[in-house]
Amino acid sequence: MATIKDVAKEAGVSVATVSKILNYADYSTTQTREKVMNVIKRLNYQPNHIARSMVNGKTGMIALVIPDVRNSFFTEVARGVEDVANKYDFRVILCNTDEDPAKQKNYIDVLQGRIIDGFIIAVASDDDRQLKKIDRTKLPFVLIDRQCQNLLVDAIIVDNRDGAFKAVNHLIANGHRRVGFIAGKRDTQTGRDRLRGYRDALAESGVACDLNLVQDGEFTSAGGYLATKALISLPERPTAIFASNNAMTIGMLKALTEAKIRIPEEMAVIGFDDTDWTDFFTPPLTVVRQPTYTMGTLAGEILFQRLSETVFLERKEIVLKPELVIRESCGANHDR
Amino acid sequence: MATIKDVAKEAGVSVATVSKILNYADYSTTQTREKVMNVIKRLNYQPNHIARSMVNGKTGMIALVIPDVRNSFFTEVARGVEDVANKYDFRVILCNTDEDPAKQKNYIDVLQGRIIDGFIIAVASDDDRQLKKIDRTKLPFVLIDRQCQNLLVDAIIVDNRDGAFKAVNHLIANGHRRVGFIAGKRDTQTGRDRLRGYRDALAESGVACDLNLVQDGEFTSAGGYLATKALISLPERPTAIFASNNAMTIGMLKALTEAKIRIPEEMAVIGFDDTDWTDFFTPPLTVVRQPTYTMGTLAGEILFQRLSETVFLERKEIVLKPELVIRESCGANHDR
DNA sequence: CTGAAAGCGCTAACAG
DNA sequence: CTGTTAGCGCTTTCAG
Numbered sequence: 001m002a003t004i005k006d007v008a009k010e011a012g013v014s015v016a017t018v019s020k021i022l023n024y025a026d027y028s029t030t031q032t033r034e035k036v037m038n039v040i041k042r043l044n045y046q047p048n049h050i051a052r053s054m055v056n057g058k059t060g061m062i063a064l065v066i067p068d069v070r071n072s073f074f075t076e077v078a079r080g081v082e083d084v085a086n087k088y089d090f091r092v093i094l095c096n097t098d099e100d101p102a103k104q105k106n107y108i109d110v111l112q113g114r115i116i117d118g119f120i121i122a123v124a125s126d127d128d129r130q131l132k133k134i135d136r137t138k139l140p141f142v143l144i145d146r147q148c149q150n151l152l153v154d155a156i157i158v159d160n161r162d163g164a165f166k167a168v169n170h171l172i173a174n175g176h177r178r179v180g181f182i183a184g185k186r187d188t189q190t191g192r193d194r195l196r197g198y199r200d201a202l203a204e205s206g207v208a209c210d211l212n213l214v215q216d217g218e219f220t221s222a223g224g225y226l227a228t229k230a231l232i233s234l235p236e237r238p239t240a241i242f243a244s245n246n247a248m249t250i251g252m253l254k255a256l257t258e259a260k261i262r263i264p265e266e267m268a269v270i271g272f273d274d275t276d277w278t279d280f281f282t283p284p285l286t287v288v289r290q291p292t293y294t295m296g297t298l299a300g301e302i303l304f305q306r307l308s309e310t311v312f313l314e315r316k317e318i319v320l321k322p323e324l325v326i327r328e329s330c331g332a333n334h335d336r
Numbered sequence: 337m338a339t340i341k342d343v344a345k346e347a348g349v350s351v352a353t354v355s356k357i358l359n360y361a362d363y364s365t366t367q368t369r370e371k372v373m374n375v376i377k378r379l380n381y382q383p384n385h386i387a388r389s390m391v392n393g394k395t396g397m398i399a400l401v402i403p404d405v406r407n408s409f410f411t412e413v414a415r416g417v418e419d420v421a422n423k424y425d426f427r428v429i430l431c432n433t434d435e436d437p438a439k440q441k442n443y444i445d446v447l448q449g450r451i452i453d454g455f456i457i458a459v460a461s462d463d464d465r466q467l468k469k470i471d472r473t474k475l476p477f478v479l480i481d482r483q484c485q486n487l488l489v490d491a492i493i494v495d496n497r498d499g500a501f502k503a504v505n506h507l508i509a510n511g512h513r514r515v516g517f518i519a520g521k522r523d524t525q526t527g528r529d530r531l532r533g534y535r536d537a538l539a540e541s542g543v544a545c546d547l548n549l550v551q552d553g554e555f556t557s558a559g560g561y562l563a564t565k566a567l568i569s570l571p572e573r574p575t576a577i578f579a580s581n582n583a584m585t586i587g588m589l590k591a592l593t594e595a596k597i598r599i600p601e602e603m604a605v606i607g608f609d610d611t612d613w614t615d616f617f618t619p620p621l622t623v624v625r626q627p628t629y630t631m632g633t634l635a636g637e638i639l640f641q642r643l644s645e646t647v648f649l650e651r652k653e654i655v656l657k658p659e660l661v662i663r664e665s666c667g668a669n670h671d672r
Numbered sequence: 673c674t675g676a677a678a679g680c681g682c683t684a685a686c687a688g
Numbered sequence: 689c690t691g692t693t694a695g696c697g698c699t700t701t702c703a704g
Binding site for chain 1: 689690695696697
Binding site: 339340352388 | 696700
C-alpha cells in the first residue's frame with residue numbers, strides 16, 4: 001500500500017505538499033497539484049484514516065451500540081441517529097452486542113480506545129460491573145432506551161411504565177381481569193419499568209396480581225413463544241396477554257396461532273412497538289408505539305452537542321411518551 | 337485523557353515497560369506490574385486503539401456494509417458474519433448505506449483508510465463509477481448478495497433467477513396466467529436476476545409477458561405498496577402477484593389489505609425472503625427463502641481466509657440455492 | 673527485567 | 689507556494 005511518502009517521492013515534492021493538496025482545495029499551483037493528483041491515481045494511494053485521526057484527534061465517526069440488530073426498534077432508532085450524523089458530516093457505525101455483556105464489554109473497550117468520537121448505547125444489562133467499564137471521562141456517550149440508575153449521563157428514554165400502564169389499563173377497561181404479561185429482561189430498567197406499569201394498572205383497578213400470569217420472555221421471540229405457551233396452559237387461562245416488546249409479540253402470536261386460539265375472541269392481545277406489519281396483520285394489532293426515530297435524532301443531537309461542548313452542560317434526561325395505538329387485536333372494536 | 341506516558345511517569349517506569357506489561361501476561365516482576373496496574377486504574381487509563389493499530393497494522397475489526405439496516409435479510413446475514421468474526425476474536429461494525437451510492441462512497445473511503453482489516457459488502461448499486469472506488473488492492477473484501485459483473489472478487493450470492501423462476505412457475509402451475517411482478521432495483525444484479533427468473537418462467541410456459549404486469553418497487557416497502565396499487569388498478573387485473581423482496585412484500589400486503597382484496601381467493605401472493613412473521617400471517621405466506629445466516633458465515637470465513645492469506649488463492653464465487661416455501665397465500669392448498 | 677530510541681502515516685506550525 | 693521538522697500514542701528492536 002502506497003503511503004503519502006511514496007506519493008511525495010514519486011511526484012518530486014514533500015509530504016507536506018501532498019498533505020496540503022489533499023486537505024485544502026486551492027493550495028498549490030494547478031501544475032504541482034495536477035502532478036501530485038496523477039501520482040496519487042497511478043499509485044492507487046488512499047490516505048490512512050487511522051494516521052490522520054491520530055494527529056488531529058478526531059475520527060468523524062460515532063458508534064451506535066445496540067443489543068439486537070434484528071429488532072426493528074433499534075434499527076429504526078439507528079436511522080434517526082444516522083440522519084443527524086449525516087447532517088454533521090459524520091459516519092455512524094453500528095455495534096450489535098446481542099444482549100451479551102461480554103460482547104458489550106469488547107465493543108466498549110475498542111470504542112473507548114478512540115476509534116470514534118463518541119457513542120450512543122442501549123445497554124445489554126445494567127449490571128454494575130458492566131457499567132463501570134463505560135466511562136464518560138474516556139469518551140462522551142449518551143444512553144438510549146435503557147436507563148441506568150448508576151450512570152448519571154445524558155439519556156433518551158421513553159416512559160415505559162406509562163406505556164405498559166396504558167395498555168393494561170385498556171385491557172382492564174374492556175372487562176379483562178386475568179391479564180397475562182410477558183416480561184422483558186429484568187436486568188434492564190426498561191424491562192422492570194414495563195412490569196411496574198403492568199402491576200400499577202392492576203393495582204389501581206383493584207385487580208389481584210396472580211404471579212402465574214407473569215412470564216419472562218427475555219425480550220426474545222423464542223422467549224415470548226415459551227411464555228405464551230405457559231400462559232395458555234394455565235388451569236385458569238388469561239383472557240388477554242400483553243407482550244412487552246416486539247420480539248416477544250412475535251413469539252406470542254406464533255404460539256397463539258399454533259394453538260388455534262382466535263384473536264381477539266378467545267384472547268385479547270396487545271404488543272409493544274409498532275412495526276411495519278402490525279396494521280395489516282389479521283386482526284390488526286393494538287400496540288404501544290414508541291417514537292423510535294425521534295429517539296435516534298434526539299440522542300444524536302445531544303451527543304453532537306457534547307462533542308462540540310466548550311462549557312459544561314448539565315446532564316439531560318429526556319423522557320418521551322409512548323402512545324397506545326388501538327386496533328383490533330385487543331377486542332375493543334368488537335362486541336364481547 | 338491519560339496516555340501511556342502519563343502512566344509511565346506516574347509509576348516511575350518507562351513507557352516500554354508499561355506497554356509490555358499490558359501486552360504480555362508475565363513480563364515484569366509482580367512488584368512493578370502491580371505498581372503500574374494501580375496507576376493505570378487510578379489514572380483511568382485506556383490504551384488508544386488507534387495508536388496501537390497504527391504500529392501493528394491490524395485493527396481486529398471487520399465491517400459489514402449493507403444497503404438497508406431495517407431489512408431483516410441483511411440483519412440476519414449480519415448475525416452470521418458476527419458469529420464467525422467472534423470465532424476469530426474480531427469485532428464487526430455495521431455500516432448502513434441506505435441504498436445511497438453517495439453514502440456508500442463515504443463509508444468505503446473511511447473503511448479503505450484502514451480503520452478495519454477487511455469488509456463484506458452488499459453494494460447499493462453496481463454502477464461502474466461507484467465500483468471503481470472499491471479496490472481489493474487497498475483492503476480485502478468480499479461481495480455478498482449482490483454480484484458485480486465488473487468486480488472480480490470473492491462473492492457469496494444466491495441464485496436469484498432460480499428463486500424467482502420457482503415462484504412464478506408455481507403460480508403458473510396453479511393456473512395463473514396474469515402474474516404481476518414487483519421488481520427490485522434495476523441497478524443491482526439481484527434485482528435484474530429476479531426479473532429474469534420471472535420472464536424465463538413465463539416464457540417457458542408460453543405465457544405472454546404483459547409489460548404492465550411488471551412494476552418497479554425499488555426494494556422498498558413504499559415502492560411495493562405503490563407497485564401493488566398500480567397492479568390492482570389495471571383494467572385487466574393480475575390474479576397473482578410475486579414481490580421480489582421482503583420490504584416490497586410488506587408494501588404489497590398493505591395495499592392488498594387496504595383494498596380489501598382477499599388472499600389467496602382474489603389474489604394469490606408470493607413473497608421473497610422468509611421473515612419471522614410469515615408463517616403465522618393470515619394466510620401464511622408462501623415465500624422464496626434464502627439461506628441468510630449461511631451467507632453471512634460463508635462470507636466471513638472467506639474474508640478471514642483472505643486476511644490470513646500467504647499464497648494466492650483463486651477467486652471464489654459461491655452460489656447458494658433459494659428454496660420455495662409453499663404455504664397458503666399462493667392458493668396451492670385451496671380449491672380454486 | 674527494564675529503558676532509549678526509532679518509527680507507524682499523517683498534519684501542522686514554522687521557515688523560507 | 690513549498691519544505692523541514694516535530695509530534696499524535698503506541699509497540700518493538702536493541703542494549704544494558
